[in-house]
Amino acid sequence: MHSDIRVKICGLRDAAMVASAVQAGAAYVGLVFFPKSPRHVSIEEARSAVVDVPPGIAKVALVVDADDTSLDAIVGGVPLDMLQLHGAETPERVAEIKARYGLPVMKAVGVAGSEDMAQLDIYADVADQLLMDAKPPRNAALPGGNGLAFDWRLIAGRKWSVPWMLAGGLNVGNVAEAIERTGARQVDVSSGVESAPGVKDPQRMADFVASARAQEP
Numbered sequence: 001m002h003s004d005i006r007v008k009i010c011g012l013r014d015a016a017m018v019a020s021a022v023q024a025g026a027a028y029v030g031l032v033f034f035p036k037s038p039r040h041v042s043i044e045e046a047r048s049a050v051v052d053v054p055p056g057i058a059k060v061a062l063v064v065d066a067d068d069t070s071l072d073a074i075v076g077g078v079p080l081d082m083l084q085l086h087g088a089e090t091p092e093r094v095a096e097i098k099a100r101y102g103l104p105v106m107k108a109v110g111v112a113g114s115e116d117m118a119q120l121d122i123y124a125d126v127a128d129q130l131l132m133d134a135k136p137p138r139n140a141a142l143p144g145g146n147g148l149a150f151d152w153r154l155i156a157g158r159k160w161s162v163p164w165m166l167a168g169g170l171n172v173g174n175v176a177e178a179i180e181r182t183g184a185r186q187v188d189v190s191s192g193v194e195s196a197p198g199v200k201d202p203q204r205m206a207d208f209v210a211s212a213r214a215q216e217p
């Protein structure tokens with residue numbers, strides 16, 4: 001039996017990877033616009049990657065502290081359903097981006113300790129969704145996509161006024177436990193379904209979604 005767990009697969013770089021994610025049962029497909037990432041796509045690559053995404057599957061652009069010029073180009077060049085802000089965007093900037101582009105915004109918040117819970121409450125007031133990710137290590141090249149999990153007990157049993165998604169170090173071996181421990185109804189994965197950085201593996205994506213959705217509510 002399948003539960004209603006919704007899975008986002010992030011860092012898809014071409015139409016074949018997107019098709020495999022859709023086939024696996026992803027509810028969201030993510031495109032990374034961050035040049036330092038092995039998953040980075042240009043606007044042209046992103047547009048052709050999502051050309052055949054069926055209606056009902058959300059196309060998400062991940063950006064990191066993007067300015068209006070970059071966002072204008074991304075939003076103007078790629079058909080999108082959501083923006084994922086994965087940098088140090090302030091609550092004011094989140095509100096500004098929401099108003100300027102008219103797209104739902106998901107704010108990623110790095111979680112390492114109980115002191116980060118206040119941030120989640122603050123962003124819940126301005127974002128349409130929250131994404132809880134592990135805080136990147138100091139000197140990490142990427143602010144996410146590092147395959148690191150945080151202590152799920154920090155968010156277990158908590159509630160927010162907007163939908164939220166669990167991310168960080170998820171893979172087929174731990175996603176069921178992560179859902180059970182946190183009560184997440186949405187999960188996001190990137191490096192955990194790759195055969196090499198930036199290369200999504202169709203079987204790993206299918207196994208991940210099946211494992212997540214096998215969890216009972």
Ligand SMILES: O=C(O)c1ccccc1N[C@@H]1O[C@H](COP(=O)(O)O)[C@@H](O)[C@H]1O
Binds near residue numbers: 143169
């Ligand atoms: O995936 C990336 O390359 C990336 C780059 C910059 C910011 C965020 C990025 N990925 C996001 O990080 C989390 C966790 O990823 P992982 O499963 O631990 O590899 C996820 O939300 C990705 O969308």
